[in-house]
Amino acid sequence: MTDFQLYFELGRAHIMDITAYDHILFVMALCTIYQVAEWKKVLILVTAFTIGHSLTLALVTLDLIAVNSAVVEFLIPVTILITALGNIRKRNVDFHQRASRTNYFFALFFGLIHGLGFSNYLKALLGTDTDIIGQLFAFNVGLEVGQVLIVLIFMGIAAVLHFFFHIARRDWILAVSSAIAGIAVMLMIETKFW
Template sequence: MTDFQLYFELGREHIMDITAYDHILFVIALCTIYQIAEWKKVLVLVTAFTIGHSLTLALVTLDWISVNSAVVEFLIPVTIFITAVGNIRKRNTDFHHKASRTNYFFALFFGLIHGLGFSNYLKALLGNETEILGQLFAFNVGLEAGQILIVSIFMGIAAVLHFFFHIARRDWILAISSAVAGIAVILMIETRFW
């Protein structure tokens, strides 16, 4: 197995790891307000998250910044909660271009926080290697592929429920976002650092 394949698989497994479901929750919260016909918007949104994630992952791995992991572990569910509550507030809104741009900004910004959460683990995996850009690139490509798979499955389920069971978009957003927000509150309580 090449280095690219190894780190690609690590990135894909990182996002799809059910025991580290905070990333899955965040990706679901990001795409809950969109319908399957809006897949291009969702792809840009997920990519914005990956860009943010990649940036802080690289900065910590290259020893350009250091972070308090306890604070980061608390901030990750905060980002999930904010995204879910934002969805609940927007559930009756017509999702126009301005709202999409705001979502892209939040995805990018929150991606920065999520990247910090995994950076120490990846840094330990890389050890003393000096040429790590290829591994970082492969990891983030794997992360993006995993996110796209999760979003595809989630949006496919949403489309089936809308089409066959006529679940209103507003009700779908409220149900999923409320559940995600509730889980995020539990995670915040479990990871509080004070």
């Protein structure tokens, strides 16, 4: 297995790890308000998240910034909660260009926080290896592929439920976002930040 394959797989596994489901919840929260026909917007959205995630991973791994793990572990579910509550607030509103741009900004900004959550582990994993840039690139490509797979599965389920069970978009957004918000609150309570 090449270095690229190894770090690609680490990135893909990181985002799809069911035991560390905070990233999955966040990606689901990002996608809840969109329909399959809006796949280009969703792709831009998860790519914005990956860019933010990649930036802070690189900054910490290259020793350009340091992070307080307890604060980051608390902030990650906060980002999930804010995204879910934003979905609930917008559930009756048809999206237009300005709302989409706002979502892209939040995905990018919240990606910065999520990247901090995994950065110390990745930094320890990389150690003093000389090809750190190549490994970071491979990791982030794997991360993006994993996110796209999550989006495909999640939006596929949503499409099936809409088509076969005629679940209204408004009800879907309310139900999924409320569940995600509840889980995010539980994750916030469980952190050692308190």
